[in-house]
Amino acid sequence: MTTYYSKDHEWISVEGDIATIGITSYAQEQLGDVVYVELPEAGRNLSQGDEAAVVESVKAASEVYAPIDGEVVEANGVLADEPAKVNADPEGGAWFLKMKVGNSGQLSDLMDQAAYKAYVETL
Amino acid sequence: MADANAETDLKQTPLHDLHVELGARMVPFAGYSMPVQYKAGIMAEHLHTRSKAGLFDVSHMGQAFLIGPDHETTARALEALTPSSFVELGLGRQRYSVLLNEEGGIIDDLMVTRPVSEEDDGKLMLVVNAARKDIDYAHFRDRLPENVSLQVVEDRALIAVQGPEAVAAVAAHAPKAAELAFMSAASMEFDGIDCHIARAGYTGEDGVEMSVPAGAAEAVARALLADDRVQPIGLGARDSLRLEAGLCLYGHDIDETTSPVEGAITFCMQKRRREEGGFPGDERIQAELKNGPGRVRVGLRLDGKAPAREGAEIALPDGPVIGTVTSGGFAPTVGAPIAMGYLPVEYAGTGTALELIVRGRRLPATVADMPFVPNRYYRKPKS
The missing domain is CATH 3.30.1360.120 (Probable tRNA modification gtpase trme; domain 1)
Known part of the structure; x- marks a missing residue:
């Protein structure tokens, strides 16, 4: 399993041809208290950069973009009842969706953990 | 950053x-x-x-004084720009009001206090919105009579x-x-x-x-x-x-196009002023008081968990768009999303079923009484 990070503060954990996607701890901290998460239905085909999900904090709505192409195979139903889990466990139990990787070549444009950490420090 | x-x-x-x-x-x-x-x-x-x-x-909010020779003169000068009564305002009493444009639209909402001390006779203290300070102060300076001045507190x-x-x-x-x-x-x-x-x-x-x-x-x-x-x-x-609390945020829930009647803040208009008029836009506002406004600010409660924000359209169930959300978000005390927006008066009744359109989806909502959380303002015990 390899985990990648995007400049939009998503993490993408790839195992075989399935990518699990969520937002990083830095992202949840910036958002503040999450009160609602809108997730895509299984079967939806997303292209890199498409709006994949929306996170609503008390203050504002923020889009989450697909970091790679692929087909949604599962959304995390737990977040419908427990949106605050995004704040509590963003890089674990509060994953947003699983995608079937459509173009694995796009993964090489993403950052590894060390590069992401360095990136966040520049913000 | x-x-x-x-x-x-x-x-x-x-x-x-x-x-x-x-x-x-x-x-x-x-x-x-x-x-x-x-x-x-x-x-x-x-x-x-x-x-x-x-x-x-x-x-960041603006603090200023209106200063005139005596209370009545200063109060009348402010009454010429607002639909509220200030002549009758008691010593140490405070009142919510609005500055009106010629069309009866709201230039700003403000708090006005008459100082408690007799020595301050002729002064009224104002608190105005940060984003409207320059506009308000220019408005006062252009319109105050010669014997009443605006003193900005910095x-x-x-x-x-x-x-x-x-x-x-x-x-x-x-x-x-x-x-x-x-x-x-x-x-x-x-x-x-x-x-x-x-x-x-x-x-x-x-x-x-x-x-x-x-x-x-x-x-x-x-x-x-x-x-x-x-x-x-x-x-x-x-x-x-x-x-x-159901309170308006200037620039969102009220602005230069909305009248105090549309904004559902008629409590800022005391009886004498409603009857006498004599304020900017009085023709429109008195007509709205008499016949009802075309649109009015209402509270909205969403059935689901997804919030509707400012700008979301308000529609009849499976029907046309009839209004717009002006403020909205998750209400921590209520534990659910709430909003405010403008609707034609005929659809403004409490309990009216509506849909709020968020990212293309129609979310069920109903017109709700405001405040969403009961006010707990202090009431002096009767002695």
């Missing part, structure tokens, strides 16, 4: 360094660098204010303390604060510092707004924050608190 130059152009309030020390996230707001939240976060700050007491820096901070424990926390330093009736004000000492304290606020809770000398603002804030009951609260929770 991204644009360091833009940050340095922002004005700072006298409490800026304290906000930073307290770990606030500072954001640009109305030309000022202001705390949107502290470490606790908006949700916790909101709930703390409802259960104990929150301290808000509202020093050397005082404004600190709000709100919540069920707020007045007790303030009274520990300024005992006279506990004696104030709702919507009244007086000058008093807070640990020996000369303050002007009004029992009012923008949260629906009991509490005060304190005008304090800029140089003493930090001492006042620190003294209050040393009390376990009092936590610092940012603009994020200030917004969610006022939304639950």
Whole structure:
């Protein structure tokens, strides 16, 4: 399993041809208290950069973009009842969706953990 | 953060360094660098204010005096620009009002206080919105009679303390604060510092707004924050608190196109003024009072968990768009999303079923009474 990070503060954990996607701890901290998460239905085909999900904090709505192409195979139903889990466990139990990787070549444009950490420090 | 130059152009309030020390996230707001939240976060700050007491820096708001030869002259000058009665305003009493344009639209909403002391006869103290200061002040200067002048106060901070424990926390330093009736004000000492304290606020809770000398603002804030009951609260929770209280945010829920009747703030118009008119836009406003306005601000409750924000369209179920959301978000005390918006009067009745269109989806909602959370303003016990 390899985990990648995007400049939009998503993490993408790839195992075989399935990518699990969520937002990083830095992202949840910036958002503040999450009160609602809108997730895509299984079967939806997303292209890199498409709006994949929306996170609503008390203050504002923020889009989450697909970091790679692929087909949604599962959304995390737990977040419908427990949106605050995004704040509590963003890089674990509060994953947003699983995608079937459509173009694995796009993964090489993403950052590894060390590069992401360095990136966040520049913000 | 991204644009360091833009940050340095922002004005700072006298409490800026304290906000930073307290770990606030500072954001640009109305030309000022202001705390949107502290470490606790908006949700916790909101709930703390409802259960104990929150301290808000509202020093970005404009403080000014209208100064004339006597109360009646100054009051009449302000009445010429607003639909409220000020001639009858008692000593130490405060009133919410609006500045109107010629079309009866709202230039700004403001709080007006008649000082308690006879020595200040002829003065009215104003508090106006930060983003409207320049417009308001120019409006006054262009229209005030020669014997009434506007004096802008630049050397005082404004600190709000709100919540069920707020007045007790303030009274520990300024005992006279506990004696104030709702919507009244007086000058008093807070640990020996000369303050002007009004029992009012923008949260629906009991509490005060304190005008304090800029140089003493930090001492006042620190003294209050040393009390376990009092936590610092940012603009994020200030917004969610006022939304639950059903209170308007200028530039969103009311603006230069909306009249006080449409904005459902007719409580700012006292009987004499409604009948006499004699204010800008009186023809429109009196007609709206008589026949009802075309549209009106209403409260909205969503059935689901997804919030609807400002700009979301309001539609009839499976039907056409009939209005727009002007404020909306998650209400921490209610535990659900709420909103305000404008609707044609015929659809404004409580319980009317509607849909709010968010990202192309129609979310079921109903017209709801405001406030969404009961007001807990202080009422003096009858003796």
